[in-house]
Amino acid sequence: xxxxLTKETKDxxxxxxxxxxxxxxxxxxxxxxxxxxxxxxxxxxWLTIFTSISNVTSAGQFAGVQLIFAGAGLFEIALTTFVxxxxxxxxxxxxxxxxxxxxxxxxxxxxxxxxxDEIFAIASVERKKLTASYMFGLMSTPxxxxxxxxxxxxxxxxxxxxxxxxxxxxxxYAMFIAIIIPPAKKSKAVLITILEATAIMCIFRxxxxxxxxxxxxxxxxxxxxxxxxxxxxxxxxxxxxxxxxAESGCAAPAKEEADI
Amino acid sequence: MKAFISVLVMAIVTYIPRVLPVSVFxxxxxxxxxxxxxxxxxxxxxxxxxxxxxxxxxxxxxxxAVGTLIAIFLAYMEQGxxxxxxxAIVVVYGAxxxx
Numbered sequence: 001x002x003x004x005l006t007k008e009t010k011d012x013x014x015x016x017x018x019x020x021x022x023x024x025x026x027x028x029x030x031x032x033x034x035x036x037x038x039x040x041x042x043x044x045x046w047l048t049i050f051t052s053i054s055n056v057t058s059a060g061q062f063a064g065v066q067l068i069f070a071g072a073g074l075f076e077i078a079l080t081t082f083v084x085x086x087x088x089x090x091x092x093x094x095x096x097x098x099x100x101x102x103x104x105x106x107x108x109x110x111x112x113x114x115x116x117d118e119i120f121a122i123a124s125v126e127r128k129k130l131t132a133s134y135m136f137g138l139m140s141t142p143x144x145x146x147x148x149x150x151x152x153x154x155x156x157x158x159x160x161x162x163x164x165x166x167x168x169x170x171x172x173y174a175m176f177i178a179i180i181i182p183p184a185k186k187s188k189a190v191l192i193t194i195l196e197a198t199a200i201m202c203i204f205r206x207x208x209x210x211x212x213x214x215x216x217x218x219x220x221x222x223x224x225x226x227x228x229x230x231x232x233x234x235x236x237x238x239x240x241x242x243x244x245x246a247e248s249g250c251a252a253p254a255k256e257e258a259d260i
Numbered sequence: 261m262k263a264f265i266s267v268l269v270m271a272i273v274t275y276i277p278r279v280l281p282v283s284v285f286x287x288x289x290x291x292x293x294x295x296x297x298x299x300x301x302x303x304x305x306x307x308x309x310x311x312x313x314x315x316x317x318x319x320x321x322x323x324x325a326v327g328t329l330i331a332i333f334l335a336y337m338e339q340g341x342x343x344x345x346x347x348a349i350v351v352v353y354g355a356x357x358x359x
Binding site for chain 1: 268277279283285286296298300314317327336347350
């Protein structure tokens with residue numbers, strides 16, 4: 001009985017670990033860019049690396065460090081970072097519905113640390129209840145990759161051409177595209193959700209009336225409206241919350257990465 | 261020292277929204293609307309983060325637009341995260357040399 005449990009735990013960990021590897025690899029160019037930017041701006045190398053290992057977030061870190069450079073106060077830094085990261089509450093709430101009910105609090109406190117956009121994207125389209133072991137596996141290589149990329153960027157700052165470091169700015173967004181497009185191919189509702197969110201963000205961007213809203217809030221508002229409209233117009237059938245997006249449930253792990 | 265404290269504060273306000281809901285909510289939400297809403301959240305939030313911000317991500321709007329199209333095409337062809345991200349960087353770099 002006990003050994004069976006251990007084996008199950010191991011399998012779960014391995015499943016998460018394997019699915020985390022593409023996230024880890026995708027993080028390296030993005031965190032590299034962060035390391036480059038932070039050190040170029042004047043943050044000490046050790047603090048740049050510490051930022052990545054303690055925050056493990058893209059948009060929040062970029063914005064927070066920019067504010068540090070701008071000499072902003074603690075409260076402004078805290079508020080801006082918090083607003084940008086409020087989207088994680090929606091993700092964390094969504095994941096709470098998929099986490100195995102008996103998962104103890106201390107384990108939730110650990111894997112909660114690693115709810116990033118990408119880790120959430122992978123976990124949320126799983127068709128099974130998520131165990132803590134799966135989450136631990138899923139988070140391990142991305143945190144490593146995020147930190148490693150930052151360190152590489154921090155120590156090569158000044159060695160790369162400006163043109164190359166500018167080009168790397170697209171990496172984060174390209175990764176997001178790789179996550180959302182394949183499901184949008186299979187589900188018209190997902191495609192429409194993406195178009196709704198994009199349209200709302202474009203309105204925020206080009207209608208100057210909305211300039212008073214901070215970037216973080218714009219993302220939250222766009223998310224709530226787009227997901228709300230889709231939920232009202234295209235309710236997801238009971239019991240198959242991810243069936244629409246992940247049709248190939250029996251595919252080999254290597255194939256699934258591309259599907260998500 | 262001030263920068264170090266700022267980073268610590270950033271870490272805390274990043275951790276709280278992540279950990280709170282997943283630790284507090286244990287029971288299953290029954291509402292079809294809320295379940296559907298939560299299903300659409302990842303697509304909505306990632307799209308909102310990406311579009312149109314991606315256009316200003318590289319210093320050249322034209323190069324970024326070409327990179328965006330390549331990324332969408334490769335993602336449509338179901339290439340993985342790494343392939344899409346690397347291809348976008350290479351294309352933006354190459355486009356930057358031309359434009």
